[in-house]
Amino acid sequence: MTASQVIKRGELARRSGCNLETIRYYENIGLLQPPERTASGHRLYPPGDQARLGFILRGRDLGFSIEELKSLLSLVDSHPYSCGEVRDLTNNHLASVRAKIADLTRLERTLADVSARCEGGDVPECPIIDTLFGRGPGAR
Amino acid sequence: MTASQVIKRGELARRSGCNLETIRYYENIGLLQPPERTASGHRLYPPGDQARLGFILRGRDLGFSIEELKSLLSLVDSHPYSCGEVRDLTNNHLASVRAKIADLTRLERTLADVSARCEGGDVPECPIIDTLFGRGPGAR
DNA sequence: GTACTCCCTGTAGTAACTACAGGTTCAAGC
DNA sequence: GCTTGAACCTGTAGTTACTACAGGGAGTAC
Numbered sequence A, B: 001m002t003a004s005q006v007i008k009r010g011e012l013a014r015r016s017g018c019n020l021e022t023i024r025y026y027e028n029i030g031l032l033q034p035p036e037r038t039a040s041g042h043r044l045y046p047p048g049d050q051a052r053l054g055f056i057l058r059g060r061d062l063g064f065s066i067e068e069l070k071s072l073l074s075l076v077d078s079h080p081y082s083c084g085e086v087r088d089l090t091n092n093h094l095a096s097v098r099a100k101i102a103d104l105t106r107l108e109r110t111l112a113d114v115s116a117r118c119e120g121g122d123v124p125e126c127p128i129i130d131t132l133f134g135r136g137p138g139a140r
Numbered sequence C: 001g002t003a004c005t006c007c008c009t010g011t012a013g014t015a016a017c018t019a020c021a022g023g024t025t026c027a028a029g030c
Numbered sequence D: 001g002c003t004t005g006a007a008c009c010t011g012t013a014g015t016t017a018c019t020a021c022a023g024g025g026a027g028t029a030c
Helices: A009-016 A020-028 A047-061 A066-077 A083-120 A127-132 B009-016 B020-028 B047-061 B066-077 B083-120 B127-132
Strands: none
Touching: A009 A020, A009 A047, A020 A047, A047 A066, A047 B127, A066 A083, A066 B127, A083 A127, A083 B083, A083 B127, A127 B047, A127 B066, A127 B083, B009 B020, B009 B047, B020 B047, B047 B066, B066 B083, B083 B127
């Protein structure tokens, strides 16, 4: 770890891999605190802010919503934070991810099924279109 | 099939289960053609439009985007439509659904893993927070 | 004739950004 | 000291797929 000075927004974007505008957006919605500025108004991010952005980006990659990240961060900000609340939030999120997977898996089966019937080519009309018009055997 | 007269927007919404405003939205973006109107401007939907909305709603349930539905409908509108193009569109969509499932499944494993380590309770700090700060063993 | 529901329009709000326009400021080279 | 170009600043609009609302006109029952 050698990066331990304040940096500007462009450098923070480069280091974190985050879009430049997204950093300002996160500040606007309160995920990042407004940082110190130079006399002329340029933002200056100390290492703590850099770590916080990393936290946000990793959370985002794990599919946490902005609201969930806000909750998570407010827990982190309150020393000592409650590990149980963090776990609850994670488990709730996990449940919604699992629900989404289940939904998509049902979808996948329907699509695969309909596509396979089309590829068989042993029907006069297009079974995909029939399904969408609610006419085919695959109608939900 | 007994429903074969023209109906107004509210009735179409009730029959199809579609939100009232969504019907107007679909007209605005060109998914539904502008229907005939009464002298005073009320929209009148013949059975063809009702079937078309059903098509759109079923496609939507299968996760097709508006743009994909536009393509699908323009294929349907061109008689005779190419069954191969319909299948290609469906298979592309299927591929993206599968990719999404794969993404979410990876996510699910990470979340479940991190949550399980927290529930073990045999660590001094919260492993979920550690992961998000890029400190824990679960850091991606 | 009035009360009530339905329908009309345009516009704004949602999530989570991303992009743009129009204007400073900074750093380097000459 | 001056100029050039990159980087920064701000506010605002666009993205997807709707949903909701405000303020008005139309249709129907009593």
